[in-house]
Amino acid sequence: QKFKMGLAKTRDSFTSKVNDLVARYRKVDEDFFEELEELLLQADVGFETVMELMDKLRFEVQRKNIKDTEGIQAIISEKLVEIYEAGEENITELNMQPNGELTVILFVGVNGVGKTTTIGKLAHRLKSEGKSVVLAAGDTFRAGAIDQLQVWGDRVGCEVIKQSEGSDPAAVIYDAIAAAKKRGADVLICDTAGRLQNKVNLMKELEKVHRVISREIPDAPHEVLLALDATTGQNALVQAQTFKEATNVTGIVLTKLDGTAKGGIVLAIRNKLHIPVKFVGLGEKMDDLQPFDAERYVYGLFA
Ligand code: GDP
Numbered sequence: 001q002k003f004k005m006g007l008a009k010t011r012d013s014f015t016s017k018v019n020d021l022v023a024r025y026r027k028v029d030e031d032f033f034e035e036l037e038e039l040l041l042q043a044d045v046g047f048e049t050v051m052e053l054m055d056k057l058r059f060e061v062q063r064k065n066i067k068d069t070e071g072i073q074a075i076i077s078e079k080l081v082e083i084y085e086a087g088e089e090n091i092t093e094l095n096m097q098p099n100g101e102l103t104v105i106l107f108v109g110v111n112g113v114g115k116t117t118t119i120g121k122l123a124h125r126l127k128s129e130g131k132s133v134v135l136a137a138g139d140t141f142r143a144g145a146i147d148q149l150q151v152w153g154d155r156v157g158c159e160v161i162k163q164s165e166g167s168d169p170a171a172v173i174y175d176a177i178a179a180a181k182k183r184g185a186d187v188l189i190c191d192t193a194g195r196l197q198n199k200v201n202l203m204k205e206l207e208k209v210h211r212v213i214s215r216e217i218p219d220a221p222h223e224v225l226l227a228l229d230a231t232t233g234q235n236a237l238v239q240a241q242t243f244k245e246a247t248n249v250t251g252i253v254l255t256k257l258d259g260t261a262k263g264g265i266v267l268a269i270r271n272k273l274h275i276p277v278k279f280v281g282l283g284e285k286m287d288d289l290q291p292f293d294a295e296r297y298v299y300g301l302f303a
Pocket of ligand 1: 114
């Protein structure tokens, strides 16, 4: 239900246009395909994915000798899911350590994309699964970032390990690991600074944080989650590329999917970056974070 509501904007614009197209054309022909292709591109599905989809559609239409456009939406959905799930494993679950061992999750992303909010929501989600969660205020760069994380910590009921603004993020995270271990916590979620203006600094900082974490816990961080803002469309893809070069991103959280009519970006991200989208943000509240499910997503678009 949440999923459906969160996709309302995309559905209203994209789906109604597809439905119009289907009603207008009635017959499947080259012009129909071309207009459909245009609609998919407008929804930010991404060039490669659109081309792959069009090939599959043409093939299916020929194979099944489909003449009418009626019901073609179902075939589009089916093929989109097929493309999304092809090749790689569709891992949306977090890489959690066995009971009694600390799982470390590192969050990266540019300021303003919804990183802090997502950390709060994920902490809430894990807590409601019975896990104890500690937060590390590793964004010591942006004014207000530490306080903002503390607000979420209070809201969700998690301890926040922090130092003063401007202190070394690696030191904060080192402290946080020690604190989380001491308290026997299940999960430590670490915030980091999102200053993309200086790629070299960003890389250095993330490298150092990474090094500190894996020195304390050999396989950690167990997840490096990149928060991307769905409303920034293709820009999100550019950001992702930069972070991919700076650190070993294991999953993406696509935020503000409720705020865009171009929800097709999910498909583009997966297809282009080969990093699984693990969660999507569908609102500003604590429980507006959902695990990503390709089937529910695609069928939700046409529901
Ligand atoms: P940060 O700078 O990356 O830490 O971003 P914040 O967590 O401060 O979020 C920036 C703004 O985006 C805030 O106003 C959030 O409430 C809002 N936000 C975050 N996630 C979502 C989402 O999934 N949907 C919507 N509609 N707003 C969101």
